[in-house]
Amino acid sequence: MKKLLLFVSILILAAFTALCTAAAEDAVSSATLSVNALPQVQENENASVLVVYFSTDDTIRAAALTAADALSADVFEIVPTEPYTADDLNYNKTGTRATVEQRDSGARPGIAVLPESLEQYGTILLGYPIWWGQAPKIIYTFLESVDVSGKTIIPFCTSASSSVGSSDTNLHALADDTVNWLPAKRISNRETAEGIRAWALSMDLPVKEESHLLYIKIGDVALTSTLTDNSSAAALVDLLRQGDVTIDMHDYGNFEKVGELPVTLPTNDEDISTEAGDLILYLGHRFVIYYDHNSWDFTRLGKINDVMQAELKAILGEGDVTVVLSLEE
Numbered sequence: 001m002k003k004l005l006l007f008v009s010i011l012i013l014a015a016f017t018a019l020c021t022a023a024a025e026d027a028v029s030s031a032t033l034s035v036n037a038l039p040q041v042q043e044n045e046n047a048s049v050l051v052v053y054f055s056t057d058d059t060i061r062a063a064a065l066t067a068a069d070a071l072s073a074d075v076f077e078i079v080p081t082e083p084y085t086a087d088d089l090n091y092n093k094t095g096t097r098a099t100v101e102q103r104d105s106g107a108r109p110g111i112a113v114l115p116e117s118l119e120q121y122g123t124i125l126l127g128y129p130i131w132w133g134q135a136p137k138i139i140y141t142f143l144e145s146v147d148v149s150g151k152t153i154i155p156f157c158t159s160a161s162s163s164v165g166s167s168d169t170n171l172h173a174l175a176d177d178t179v180n181w182l183p184a185k186r187i188s189n190r191e192t193a194e195g196i197r198a199w200a201l202s203m204d205l206p207v208k209e210e211s212h213l214l215y216i217k218i219g220d221v222a223l224t225s226t227l228t229d230n231s232s233a234a235a236l237v238d239l240l241r242q243g244d245v246t247i248d249m250h251d252y253g254n255f256e257k258v259g260e261l262p263v264t265l266p267t268n269d270e271d272i273s274t275e276a277g278d279l280i281l282y283l284g285h286r287f288v289i290y291y292d293h294n295s296w297d298f299t300r301l302g303k304i305n306d307v308m309q310a311e312l313k314a315i316l317g318e319g320d321v322t323v324v325l326s327l328e329e
């Protein structure tokens with residue numbers, strides 16, 4: 001049996017060595033995913049998906065960040081305590097660090113920092129480059145160092161030419177059997193960002209909707225408001241993504257402050273009886289803050305959170321007022 005395993009290993013090594021000079025050079029030079037064009041991934045306190053990855057030459061990093069962006073997931077990079085040098089990774093030389101580690105079943109390269117807690121995440125996408133047909137041993141260190149019990153883990157890997165092989169199933173023994181392991185996805189070094197996004201979204205994981213919180217700043221006071229789920233509020237968000245909007249508002253009818261938006265937004269008019277705190281779009285280009293009752297056919301944009309009528313009136317004050325609409329606190 002041992003002889004057979006040795007023979008199979010030699011075959012894999014021989015096949016990879018034949019391919020790797022050309023293929024891995026290609027991997028670095030022509031990977032379609034570029035770190036320069038990566039989306040910025042924000043930490044998101046409500047994310048239920050975490051993308052964990054280890055990368056030495058940015059291919060998996062690009063795939064991981066693209067998938068995380070598509071899923072509004074959090075990201076954790078496994079950073080080795082001792083970084084891998086180009087020489088450490090040189091598979092054409094015998095005795096280099098990565099090759100030695102991959103051959104040593106007990107090798108557990110150190111990780112600089114571990115995540116404080118994985119509690120909030122139900123699903124972990126675990127990304128690694130294929131090294132000699134397997135996941136790098138630092139992935140083993142990771143799985144043995146954190147509590148992943150009860151989670152769904154979806155491994156994904158990039159490689160020059162190898163398939164997933166046993167690289168994913170060999171990880172199963174490193175976590176307890178409450179983990180729901182899904183089959184790994186192999187991503188070609190040449191995959192496009194669109195391809196990664198399509199794969200990430202095809203898994204039907206819980207995607208966290210972007211929360212639409214609008215800040216209305218009046219002097220030193222910042223009121224938060226929850227936006228309505230319609231095309232008018234979405235267009236307002238698009239406008240505010242380009243920058244804050246300042247509106248000079250005046251009283252009208254003893255029940256509202258109203259001012260002009262710089263652009264006309266799509267309307268979704270309906271018969272509305274207003275309450276204090278309602279944010280309304282009138283005629284597509286007037287932004288209205290209601291502090292009293294009115295009934296009309298206009299578009300709901302949102303509602304100011306947690307404010308009583310008297311308090312709102314006091315904040316808005318008598319007469320003209322300048323308000324700044326913003327997506328940031």
Ligand SMILES: Cc1cc2nc3c(=O)[nH]c(=O)nc-3n(C[C@H](O)[C@H](O)[C@H](O)COP(=O)(O)O)c2cc1C
Binds near residue numbers: 024055128161
């Ligand atoms: C030490 C080492 C071993 C590798 N072994 C394989 C292999 O067995 N099969 C393969 O197709 N690619 C192999 N590769 C290529 C990498 O899997 C591939 O380029 C990967 O996308 C690199 O990801 P990264 O840029 O995020 O580190 C190896 C690369 C290194 C550095």
